[in-house]
Amino acid sequence: MKKGMLGKTGIEVSELCFGILPMGPLQANLPVPEGAKLIRSAVEQDVNFLDTAEAYQTYPPIRAALEGWDKEIIIASKSAADTYEKMEKAVYDALEALGRSYIDIFHLHAARVEASVFEERQGALQCLKDLRKKGLVRAVGISTHAVEAVERAAQVDDIDVVFPIINQTGLGIIGGSVTDMLSAIAKVHQAGKGIYAMKALGGGHLIGQLKSAFDFVRDIPGIASVAVGMVNAKELEVNLKLFNNVAPGDWLAVDHKINKKLLVASFCKGCGTCLDACPNQALSLHDGKAEVNHQLCLLCGYCNPVCPEFALRLV
Template sequence: MVKLAKNQLGTTGLEVSRLCFGGLTMGPLQSNMSPKDGGALIIHGFEKGINFIDTAELYETYHHIREALKVIPRDEFVIATKSYAYSKETAEESLKKAMEEMAVDMIDVFLLHEQENEHTLRGHYEALEYFIKMKEKGYIKAVGLSTHHIAAVKASLKMPEIEVLHPIVNINGLGIQDGNITEMLEHLKTAHHMGKGIYAMKPLGGGNLLRNFQASFDFVLNLPNIDSIAVGMQNTNEIDINVGIFQGQPIDGELMKRVKIEDKKLNIAHWCEVCGKCLEGCSHQALKIVDNKLQVDHSKCVLCGYCSKHCPQFCIKVV
């Protein structure tokens, strides 16, 4: 079997598999796996060569990773997480929560979650300063940001303290809020040449590009300035298929028969009270209330599931 390729994550000194395990899909925002089942899935991925996982405080998957680390040697596994911390206090709480719930004494990459531009970075800079201090003390190896905005990537070019970028990259540019994929790639090229590590998110557009998954993966895999690509996976068949694709192997027909290739959708349950709280969690403006009914603009929705976190009645789910 061809070995799953690894790359240096910029100049961080971290060596990561080209395929990153996207942790969002395991948690309550999507499939709601138990920590034991999620941990087993991460272990399966590690045995296939995936040594890099992306998660976030919002995803509630720290206990899944903790289960996996009962088997996976900590020094052979790279963990990236993120939070919405904006102050020293909130950053301290986020780091403490991550370390305690995953039972680790160090986080490899800590990101400011969903940064939009230089203004949001300025508003979160106190948290960034705290993470930098924790890096100096050995509790974090690298700091950075995740973003759906080209403006945040551009702002990071003036900030050497931002070492890692986690941007949306897919063939159609789905989810990019302020431009197109060509513009995003231009700035990522500059960032990578400056030594910043880059691992992409949503290569399948949150599931919207599943029907064209081969072309979508071919596109991101042929980009020279992307160190790793985070892909959400919910079962061992999906892991095996994606590992094979990243290794350049022919797609296994038998595995494909076991995996549903269909467009996922954000589903609003009939008991929705139309309180509007979910709109606060949608930076893509894919939700709106019309005639006292919550509606989804599926052309804008990237199926992140973040809106469901704001729903007091638990009536929003990616299906």
């Protein structure tokens, strides 16, 4: 599989990055052995890049998958920690849970933020810088849906890697259009930083345009890798073929449609906590209960764990 360098980090990654979020408790909730088997199958087929996060609760299948594996695997994780102490704990927890002596990339997990995130989370950023000096983190990054945060990242010397949302229809982009995000990504590339992309399929909404959606993102200058969530062997097979430029048989001829949906239970109390967690403003309050705009919902599952009533379900 084609591999590319993440900016000036010296970290080389496969063009297909395995996004681990969908197999975890926030979405498919695969049993650890099942998730581990799928990850192991991917790395055995030359996928060397895994993307996860503290909030995804997916460290166990990664650790299980890599048991006995002796080739280099690049792992990116992230935390929404906003202080030095919280970020330090997040990184050390990741090291312990994954059984590793370092994490390749650790991001500020900042989906729905403004450019001021670098000042607002100054302590967390300082922690990552210090851990980079100690060799516990190889590269410091930011994961975001916001155009202005990507633009600002191009100017922040201490950011090595940027993980922006980008897709051909602009689903999930905050504070601008596809053109705006492409311009911001170009600035990051010109600054010599590493870039890999999220949500090329818009959370699954573009699955019917699979090849064109992937090609759009793969062709953006500076993007070394595309993170794609996978929860079964067929998805892995199709994605491997596409990223190896091999026709995936008759799979593309089938009218594939997204088969997941976020539902709100009748016992929702309308507290609004989920609204702040949603990175795409797909949730609102109506008649005292949360309501989902399914056209905007990216099916990320970020709202699920913050609901005090456990009233949100991805099914």
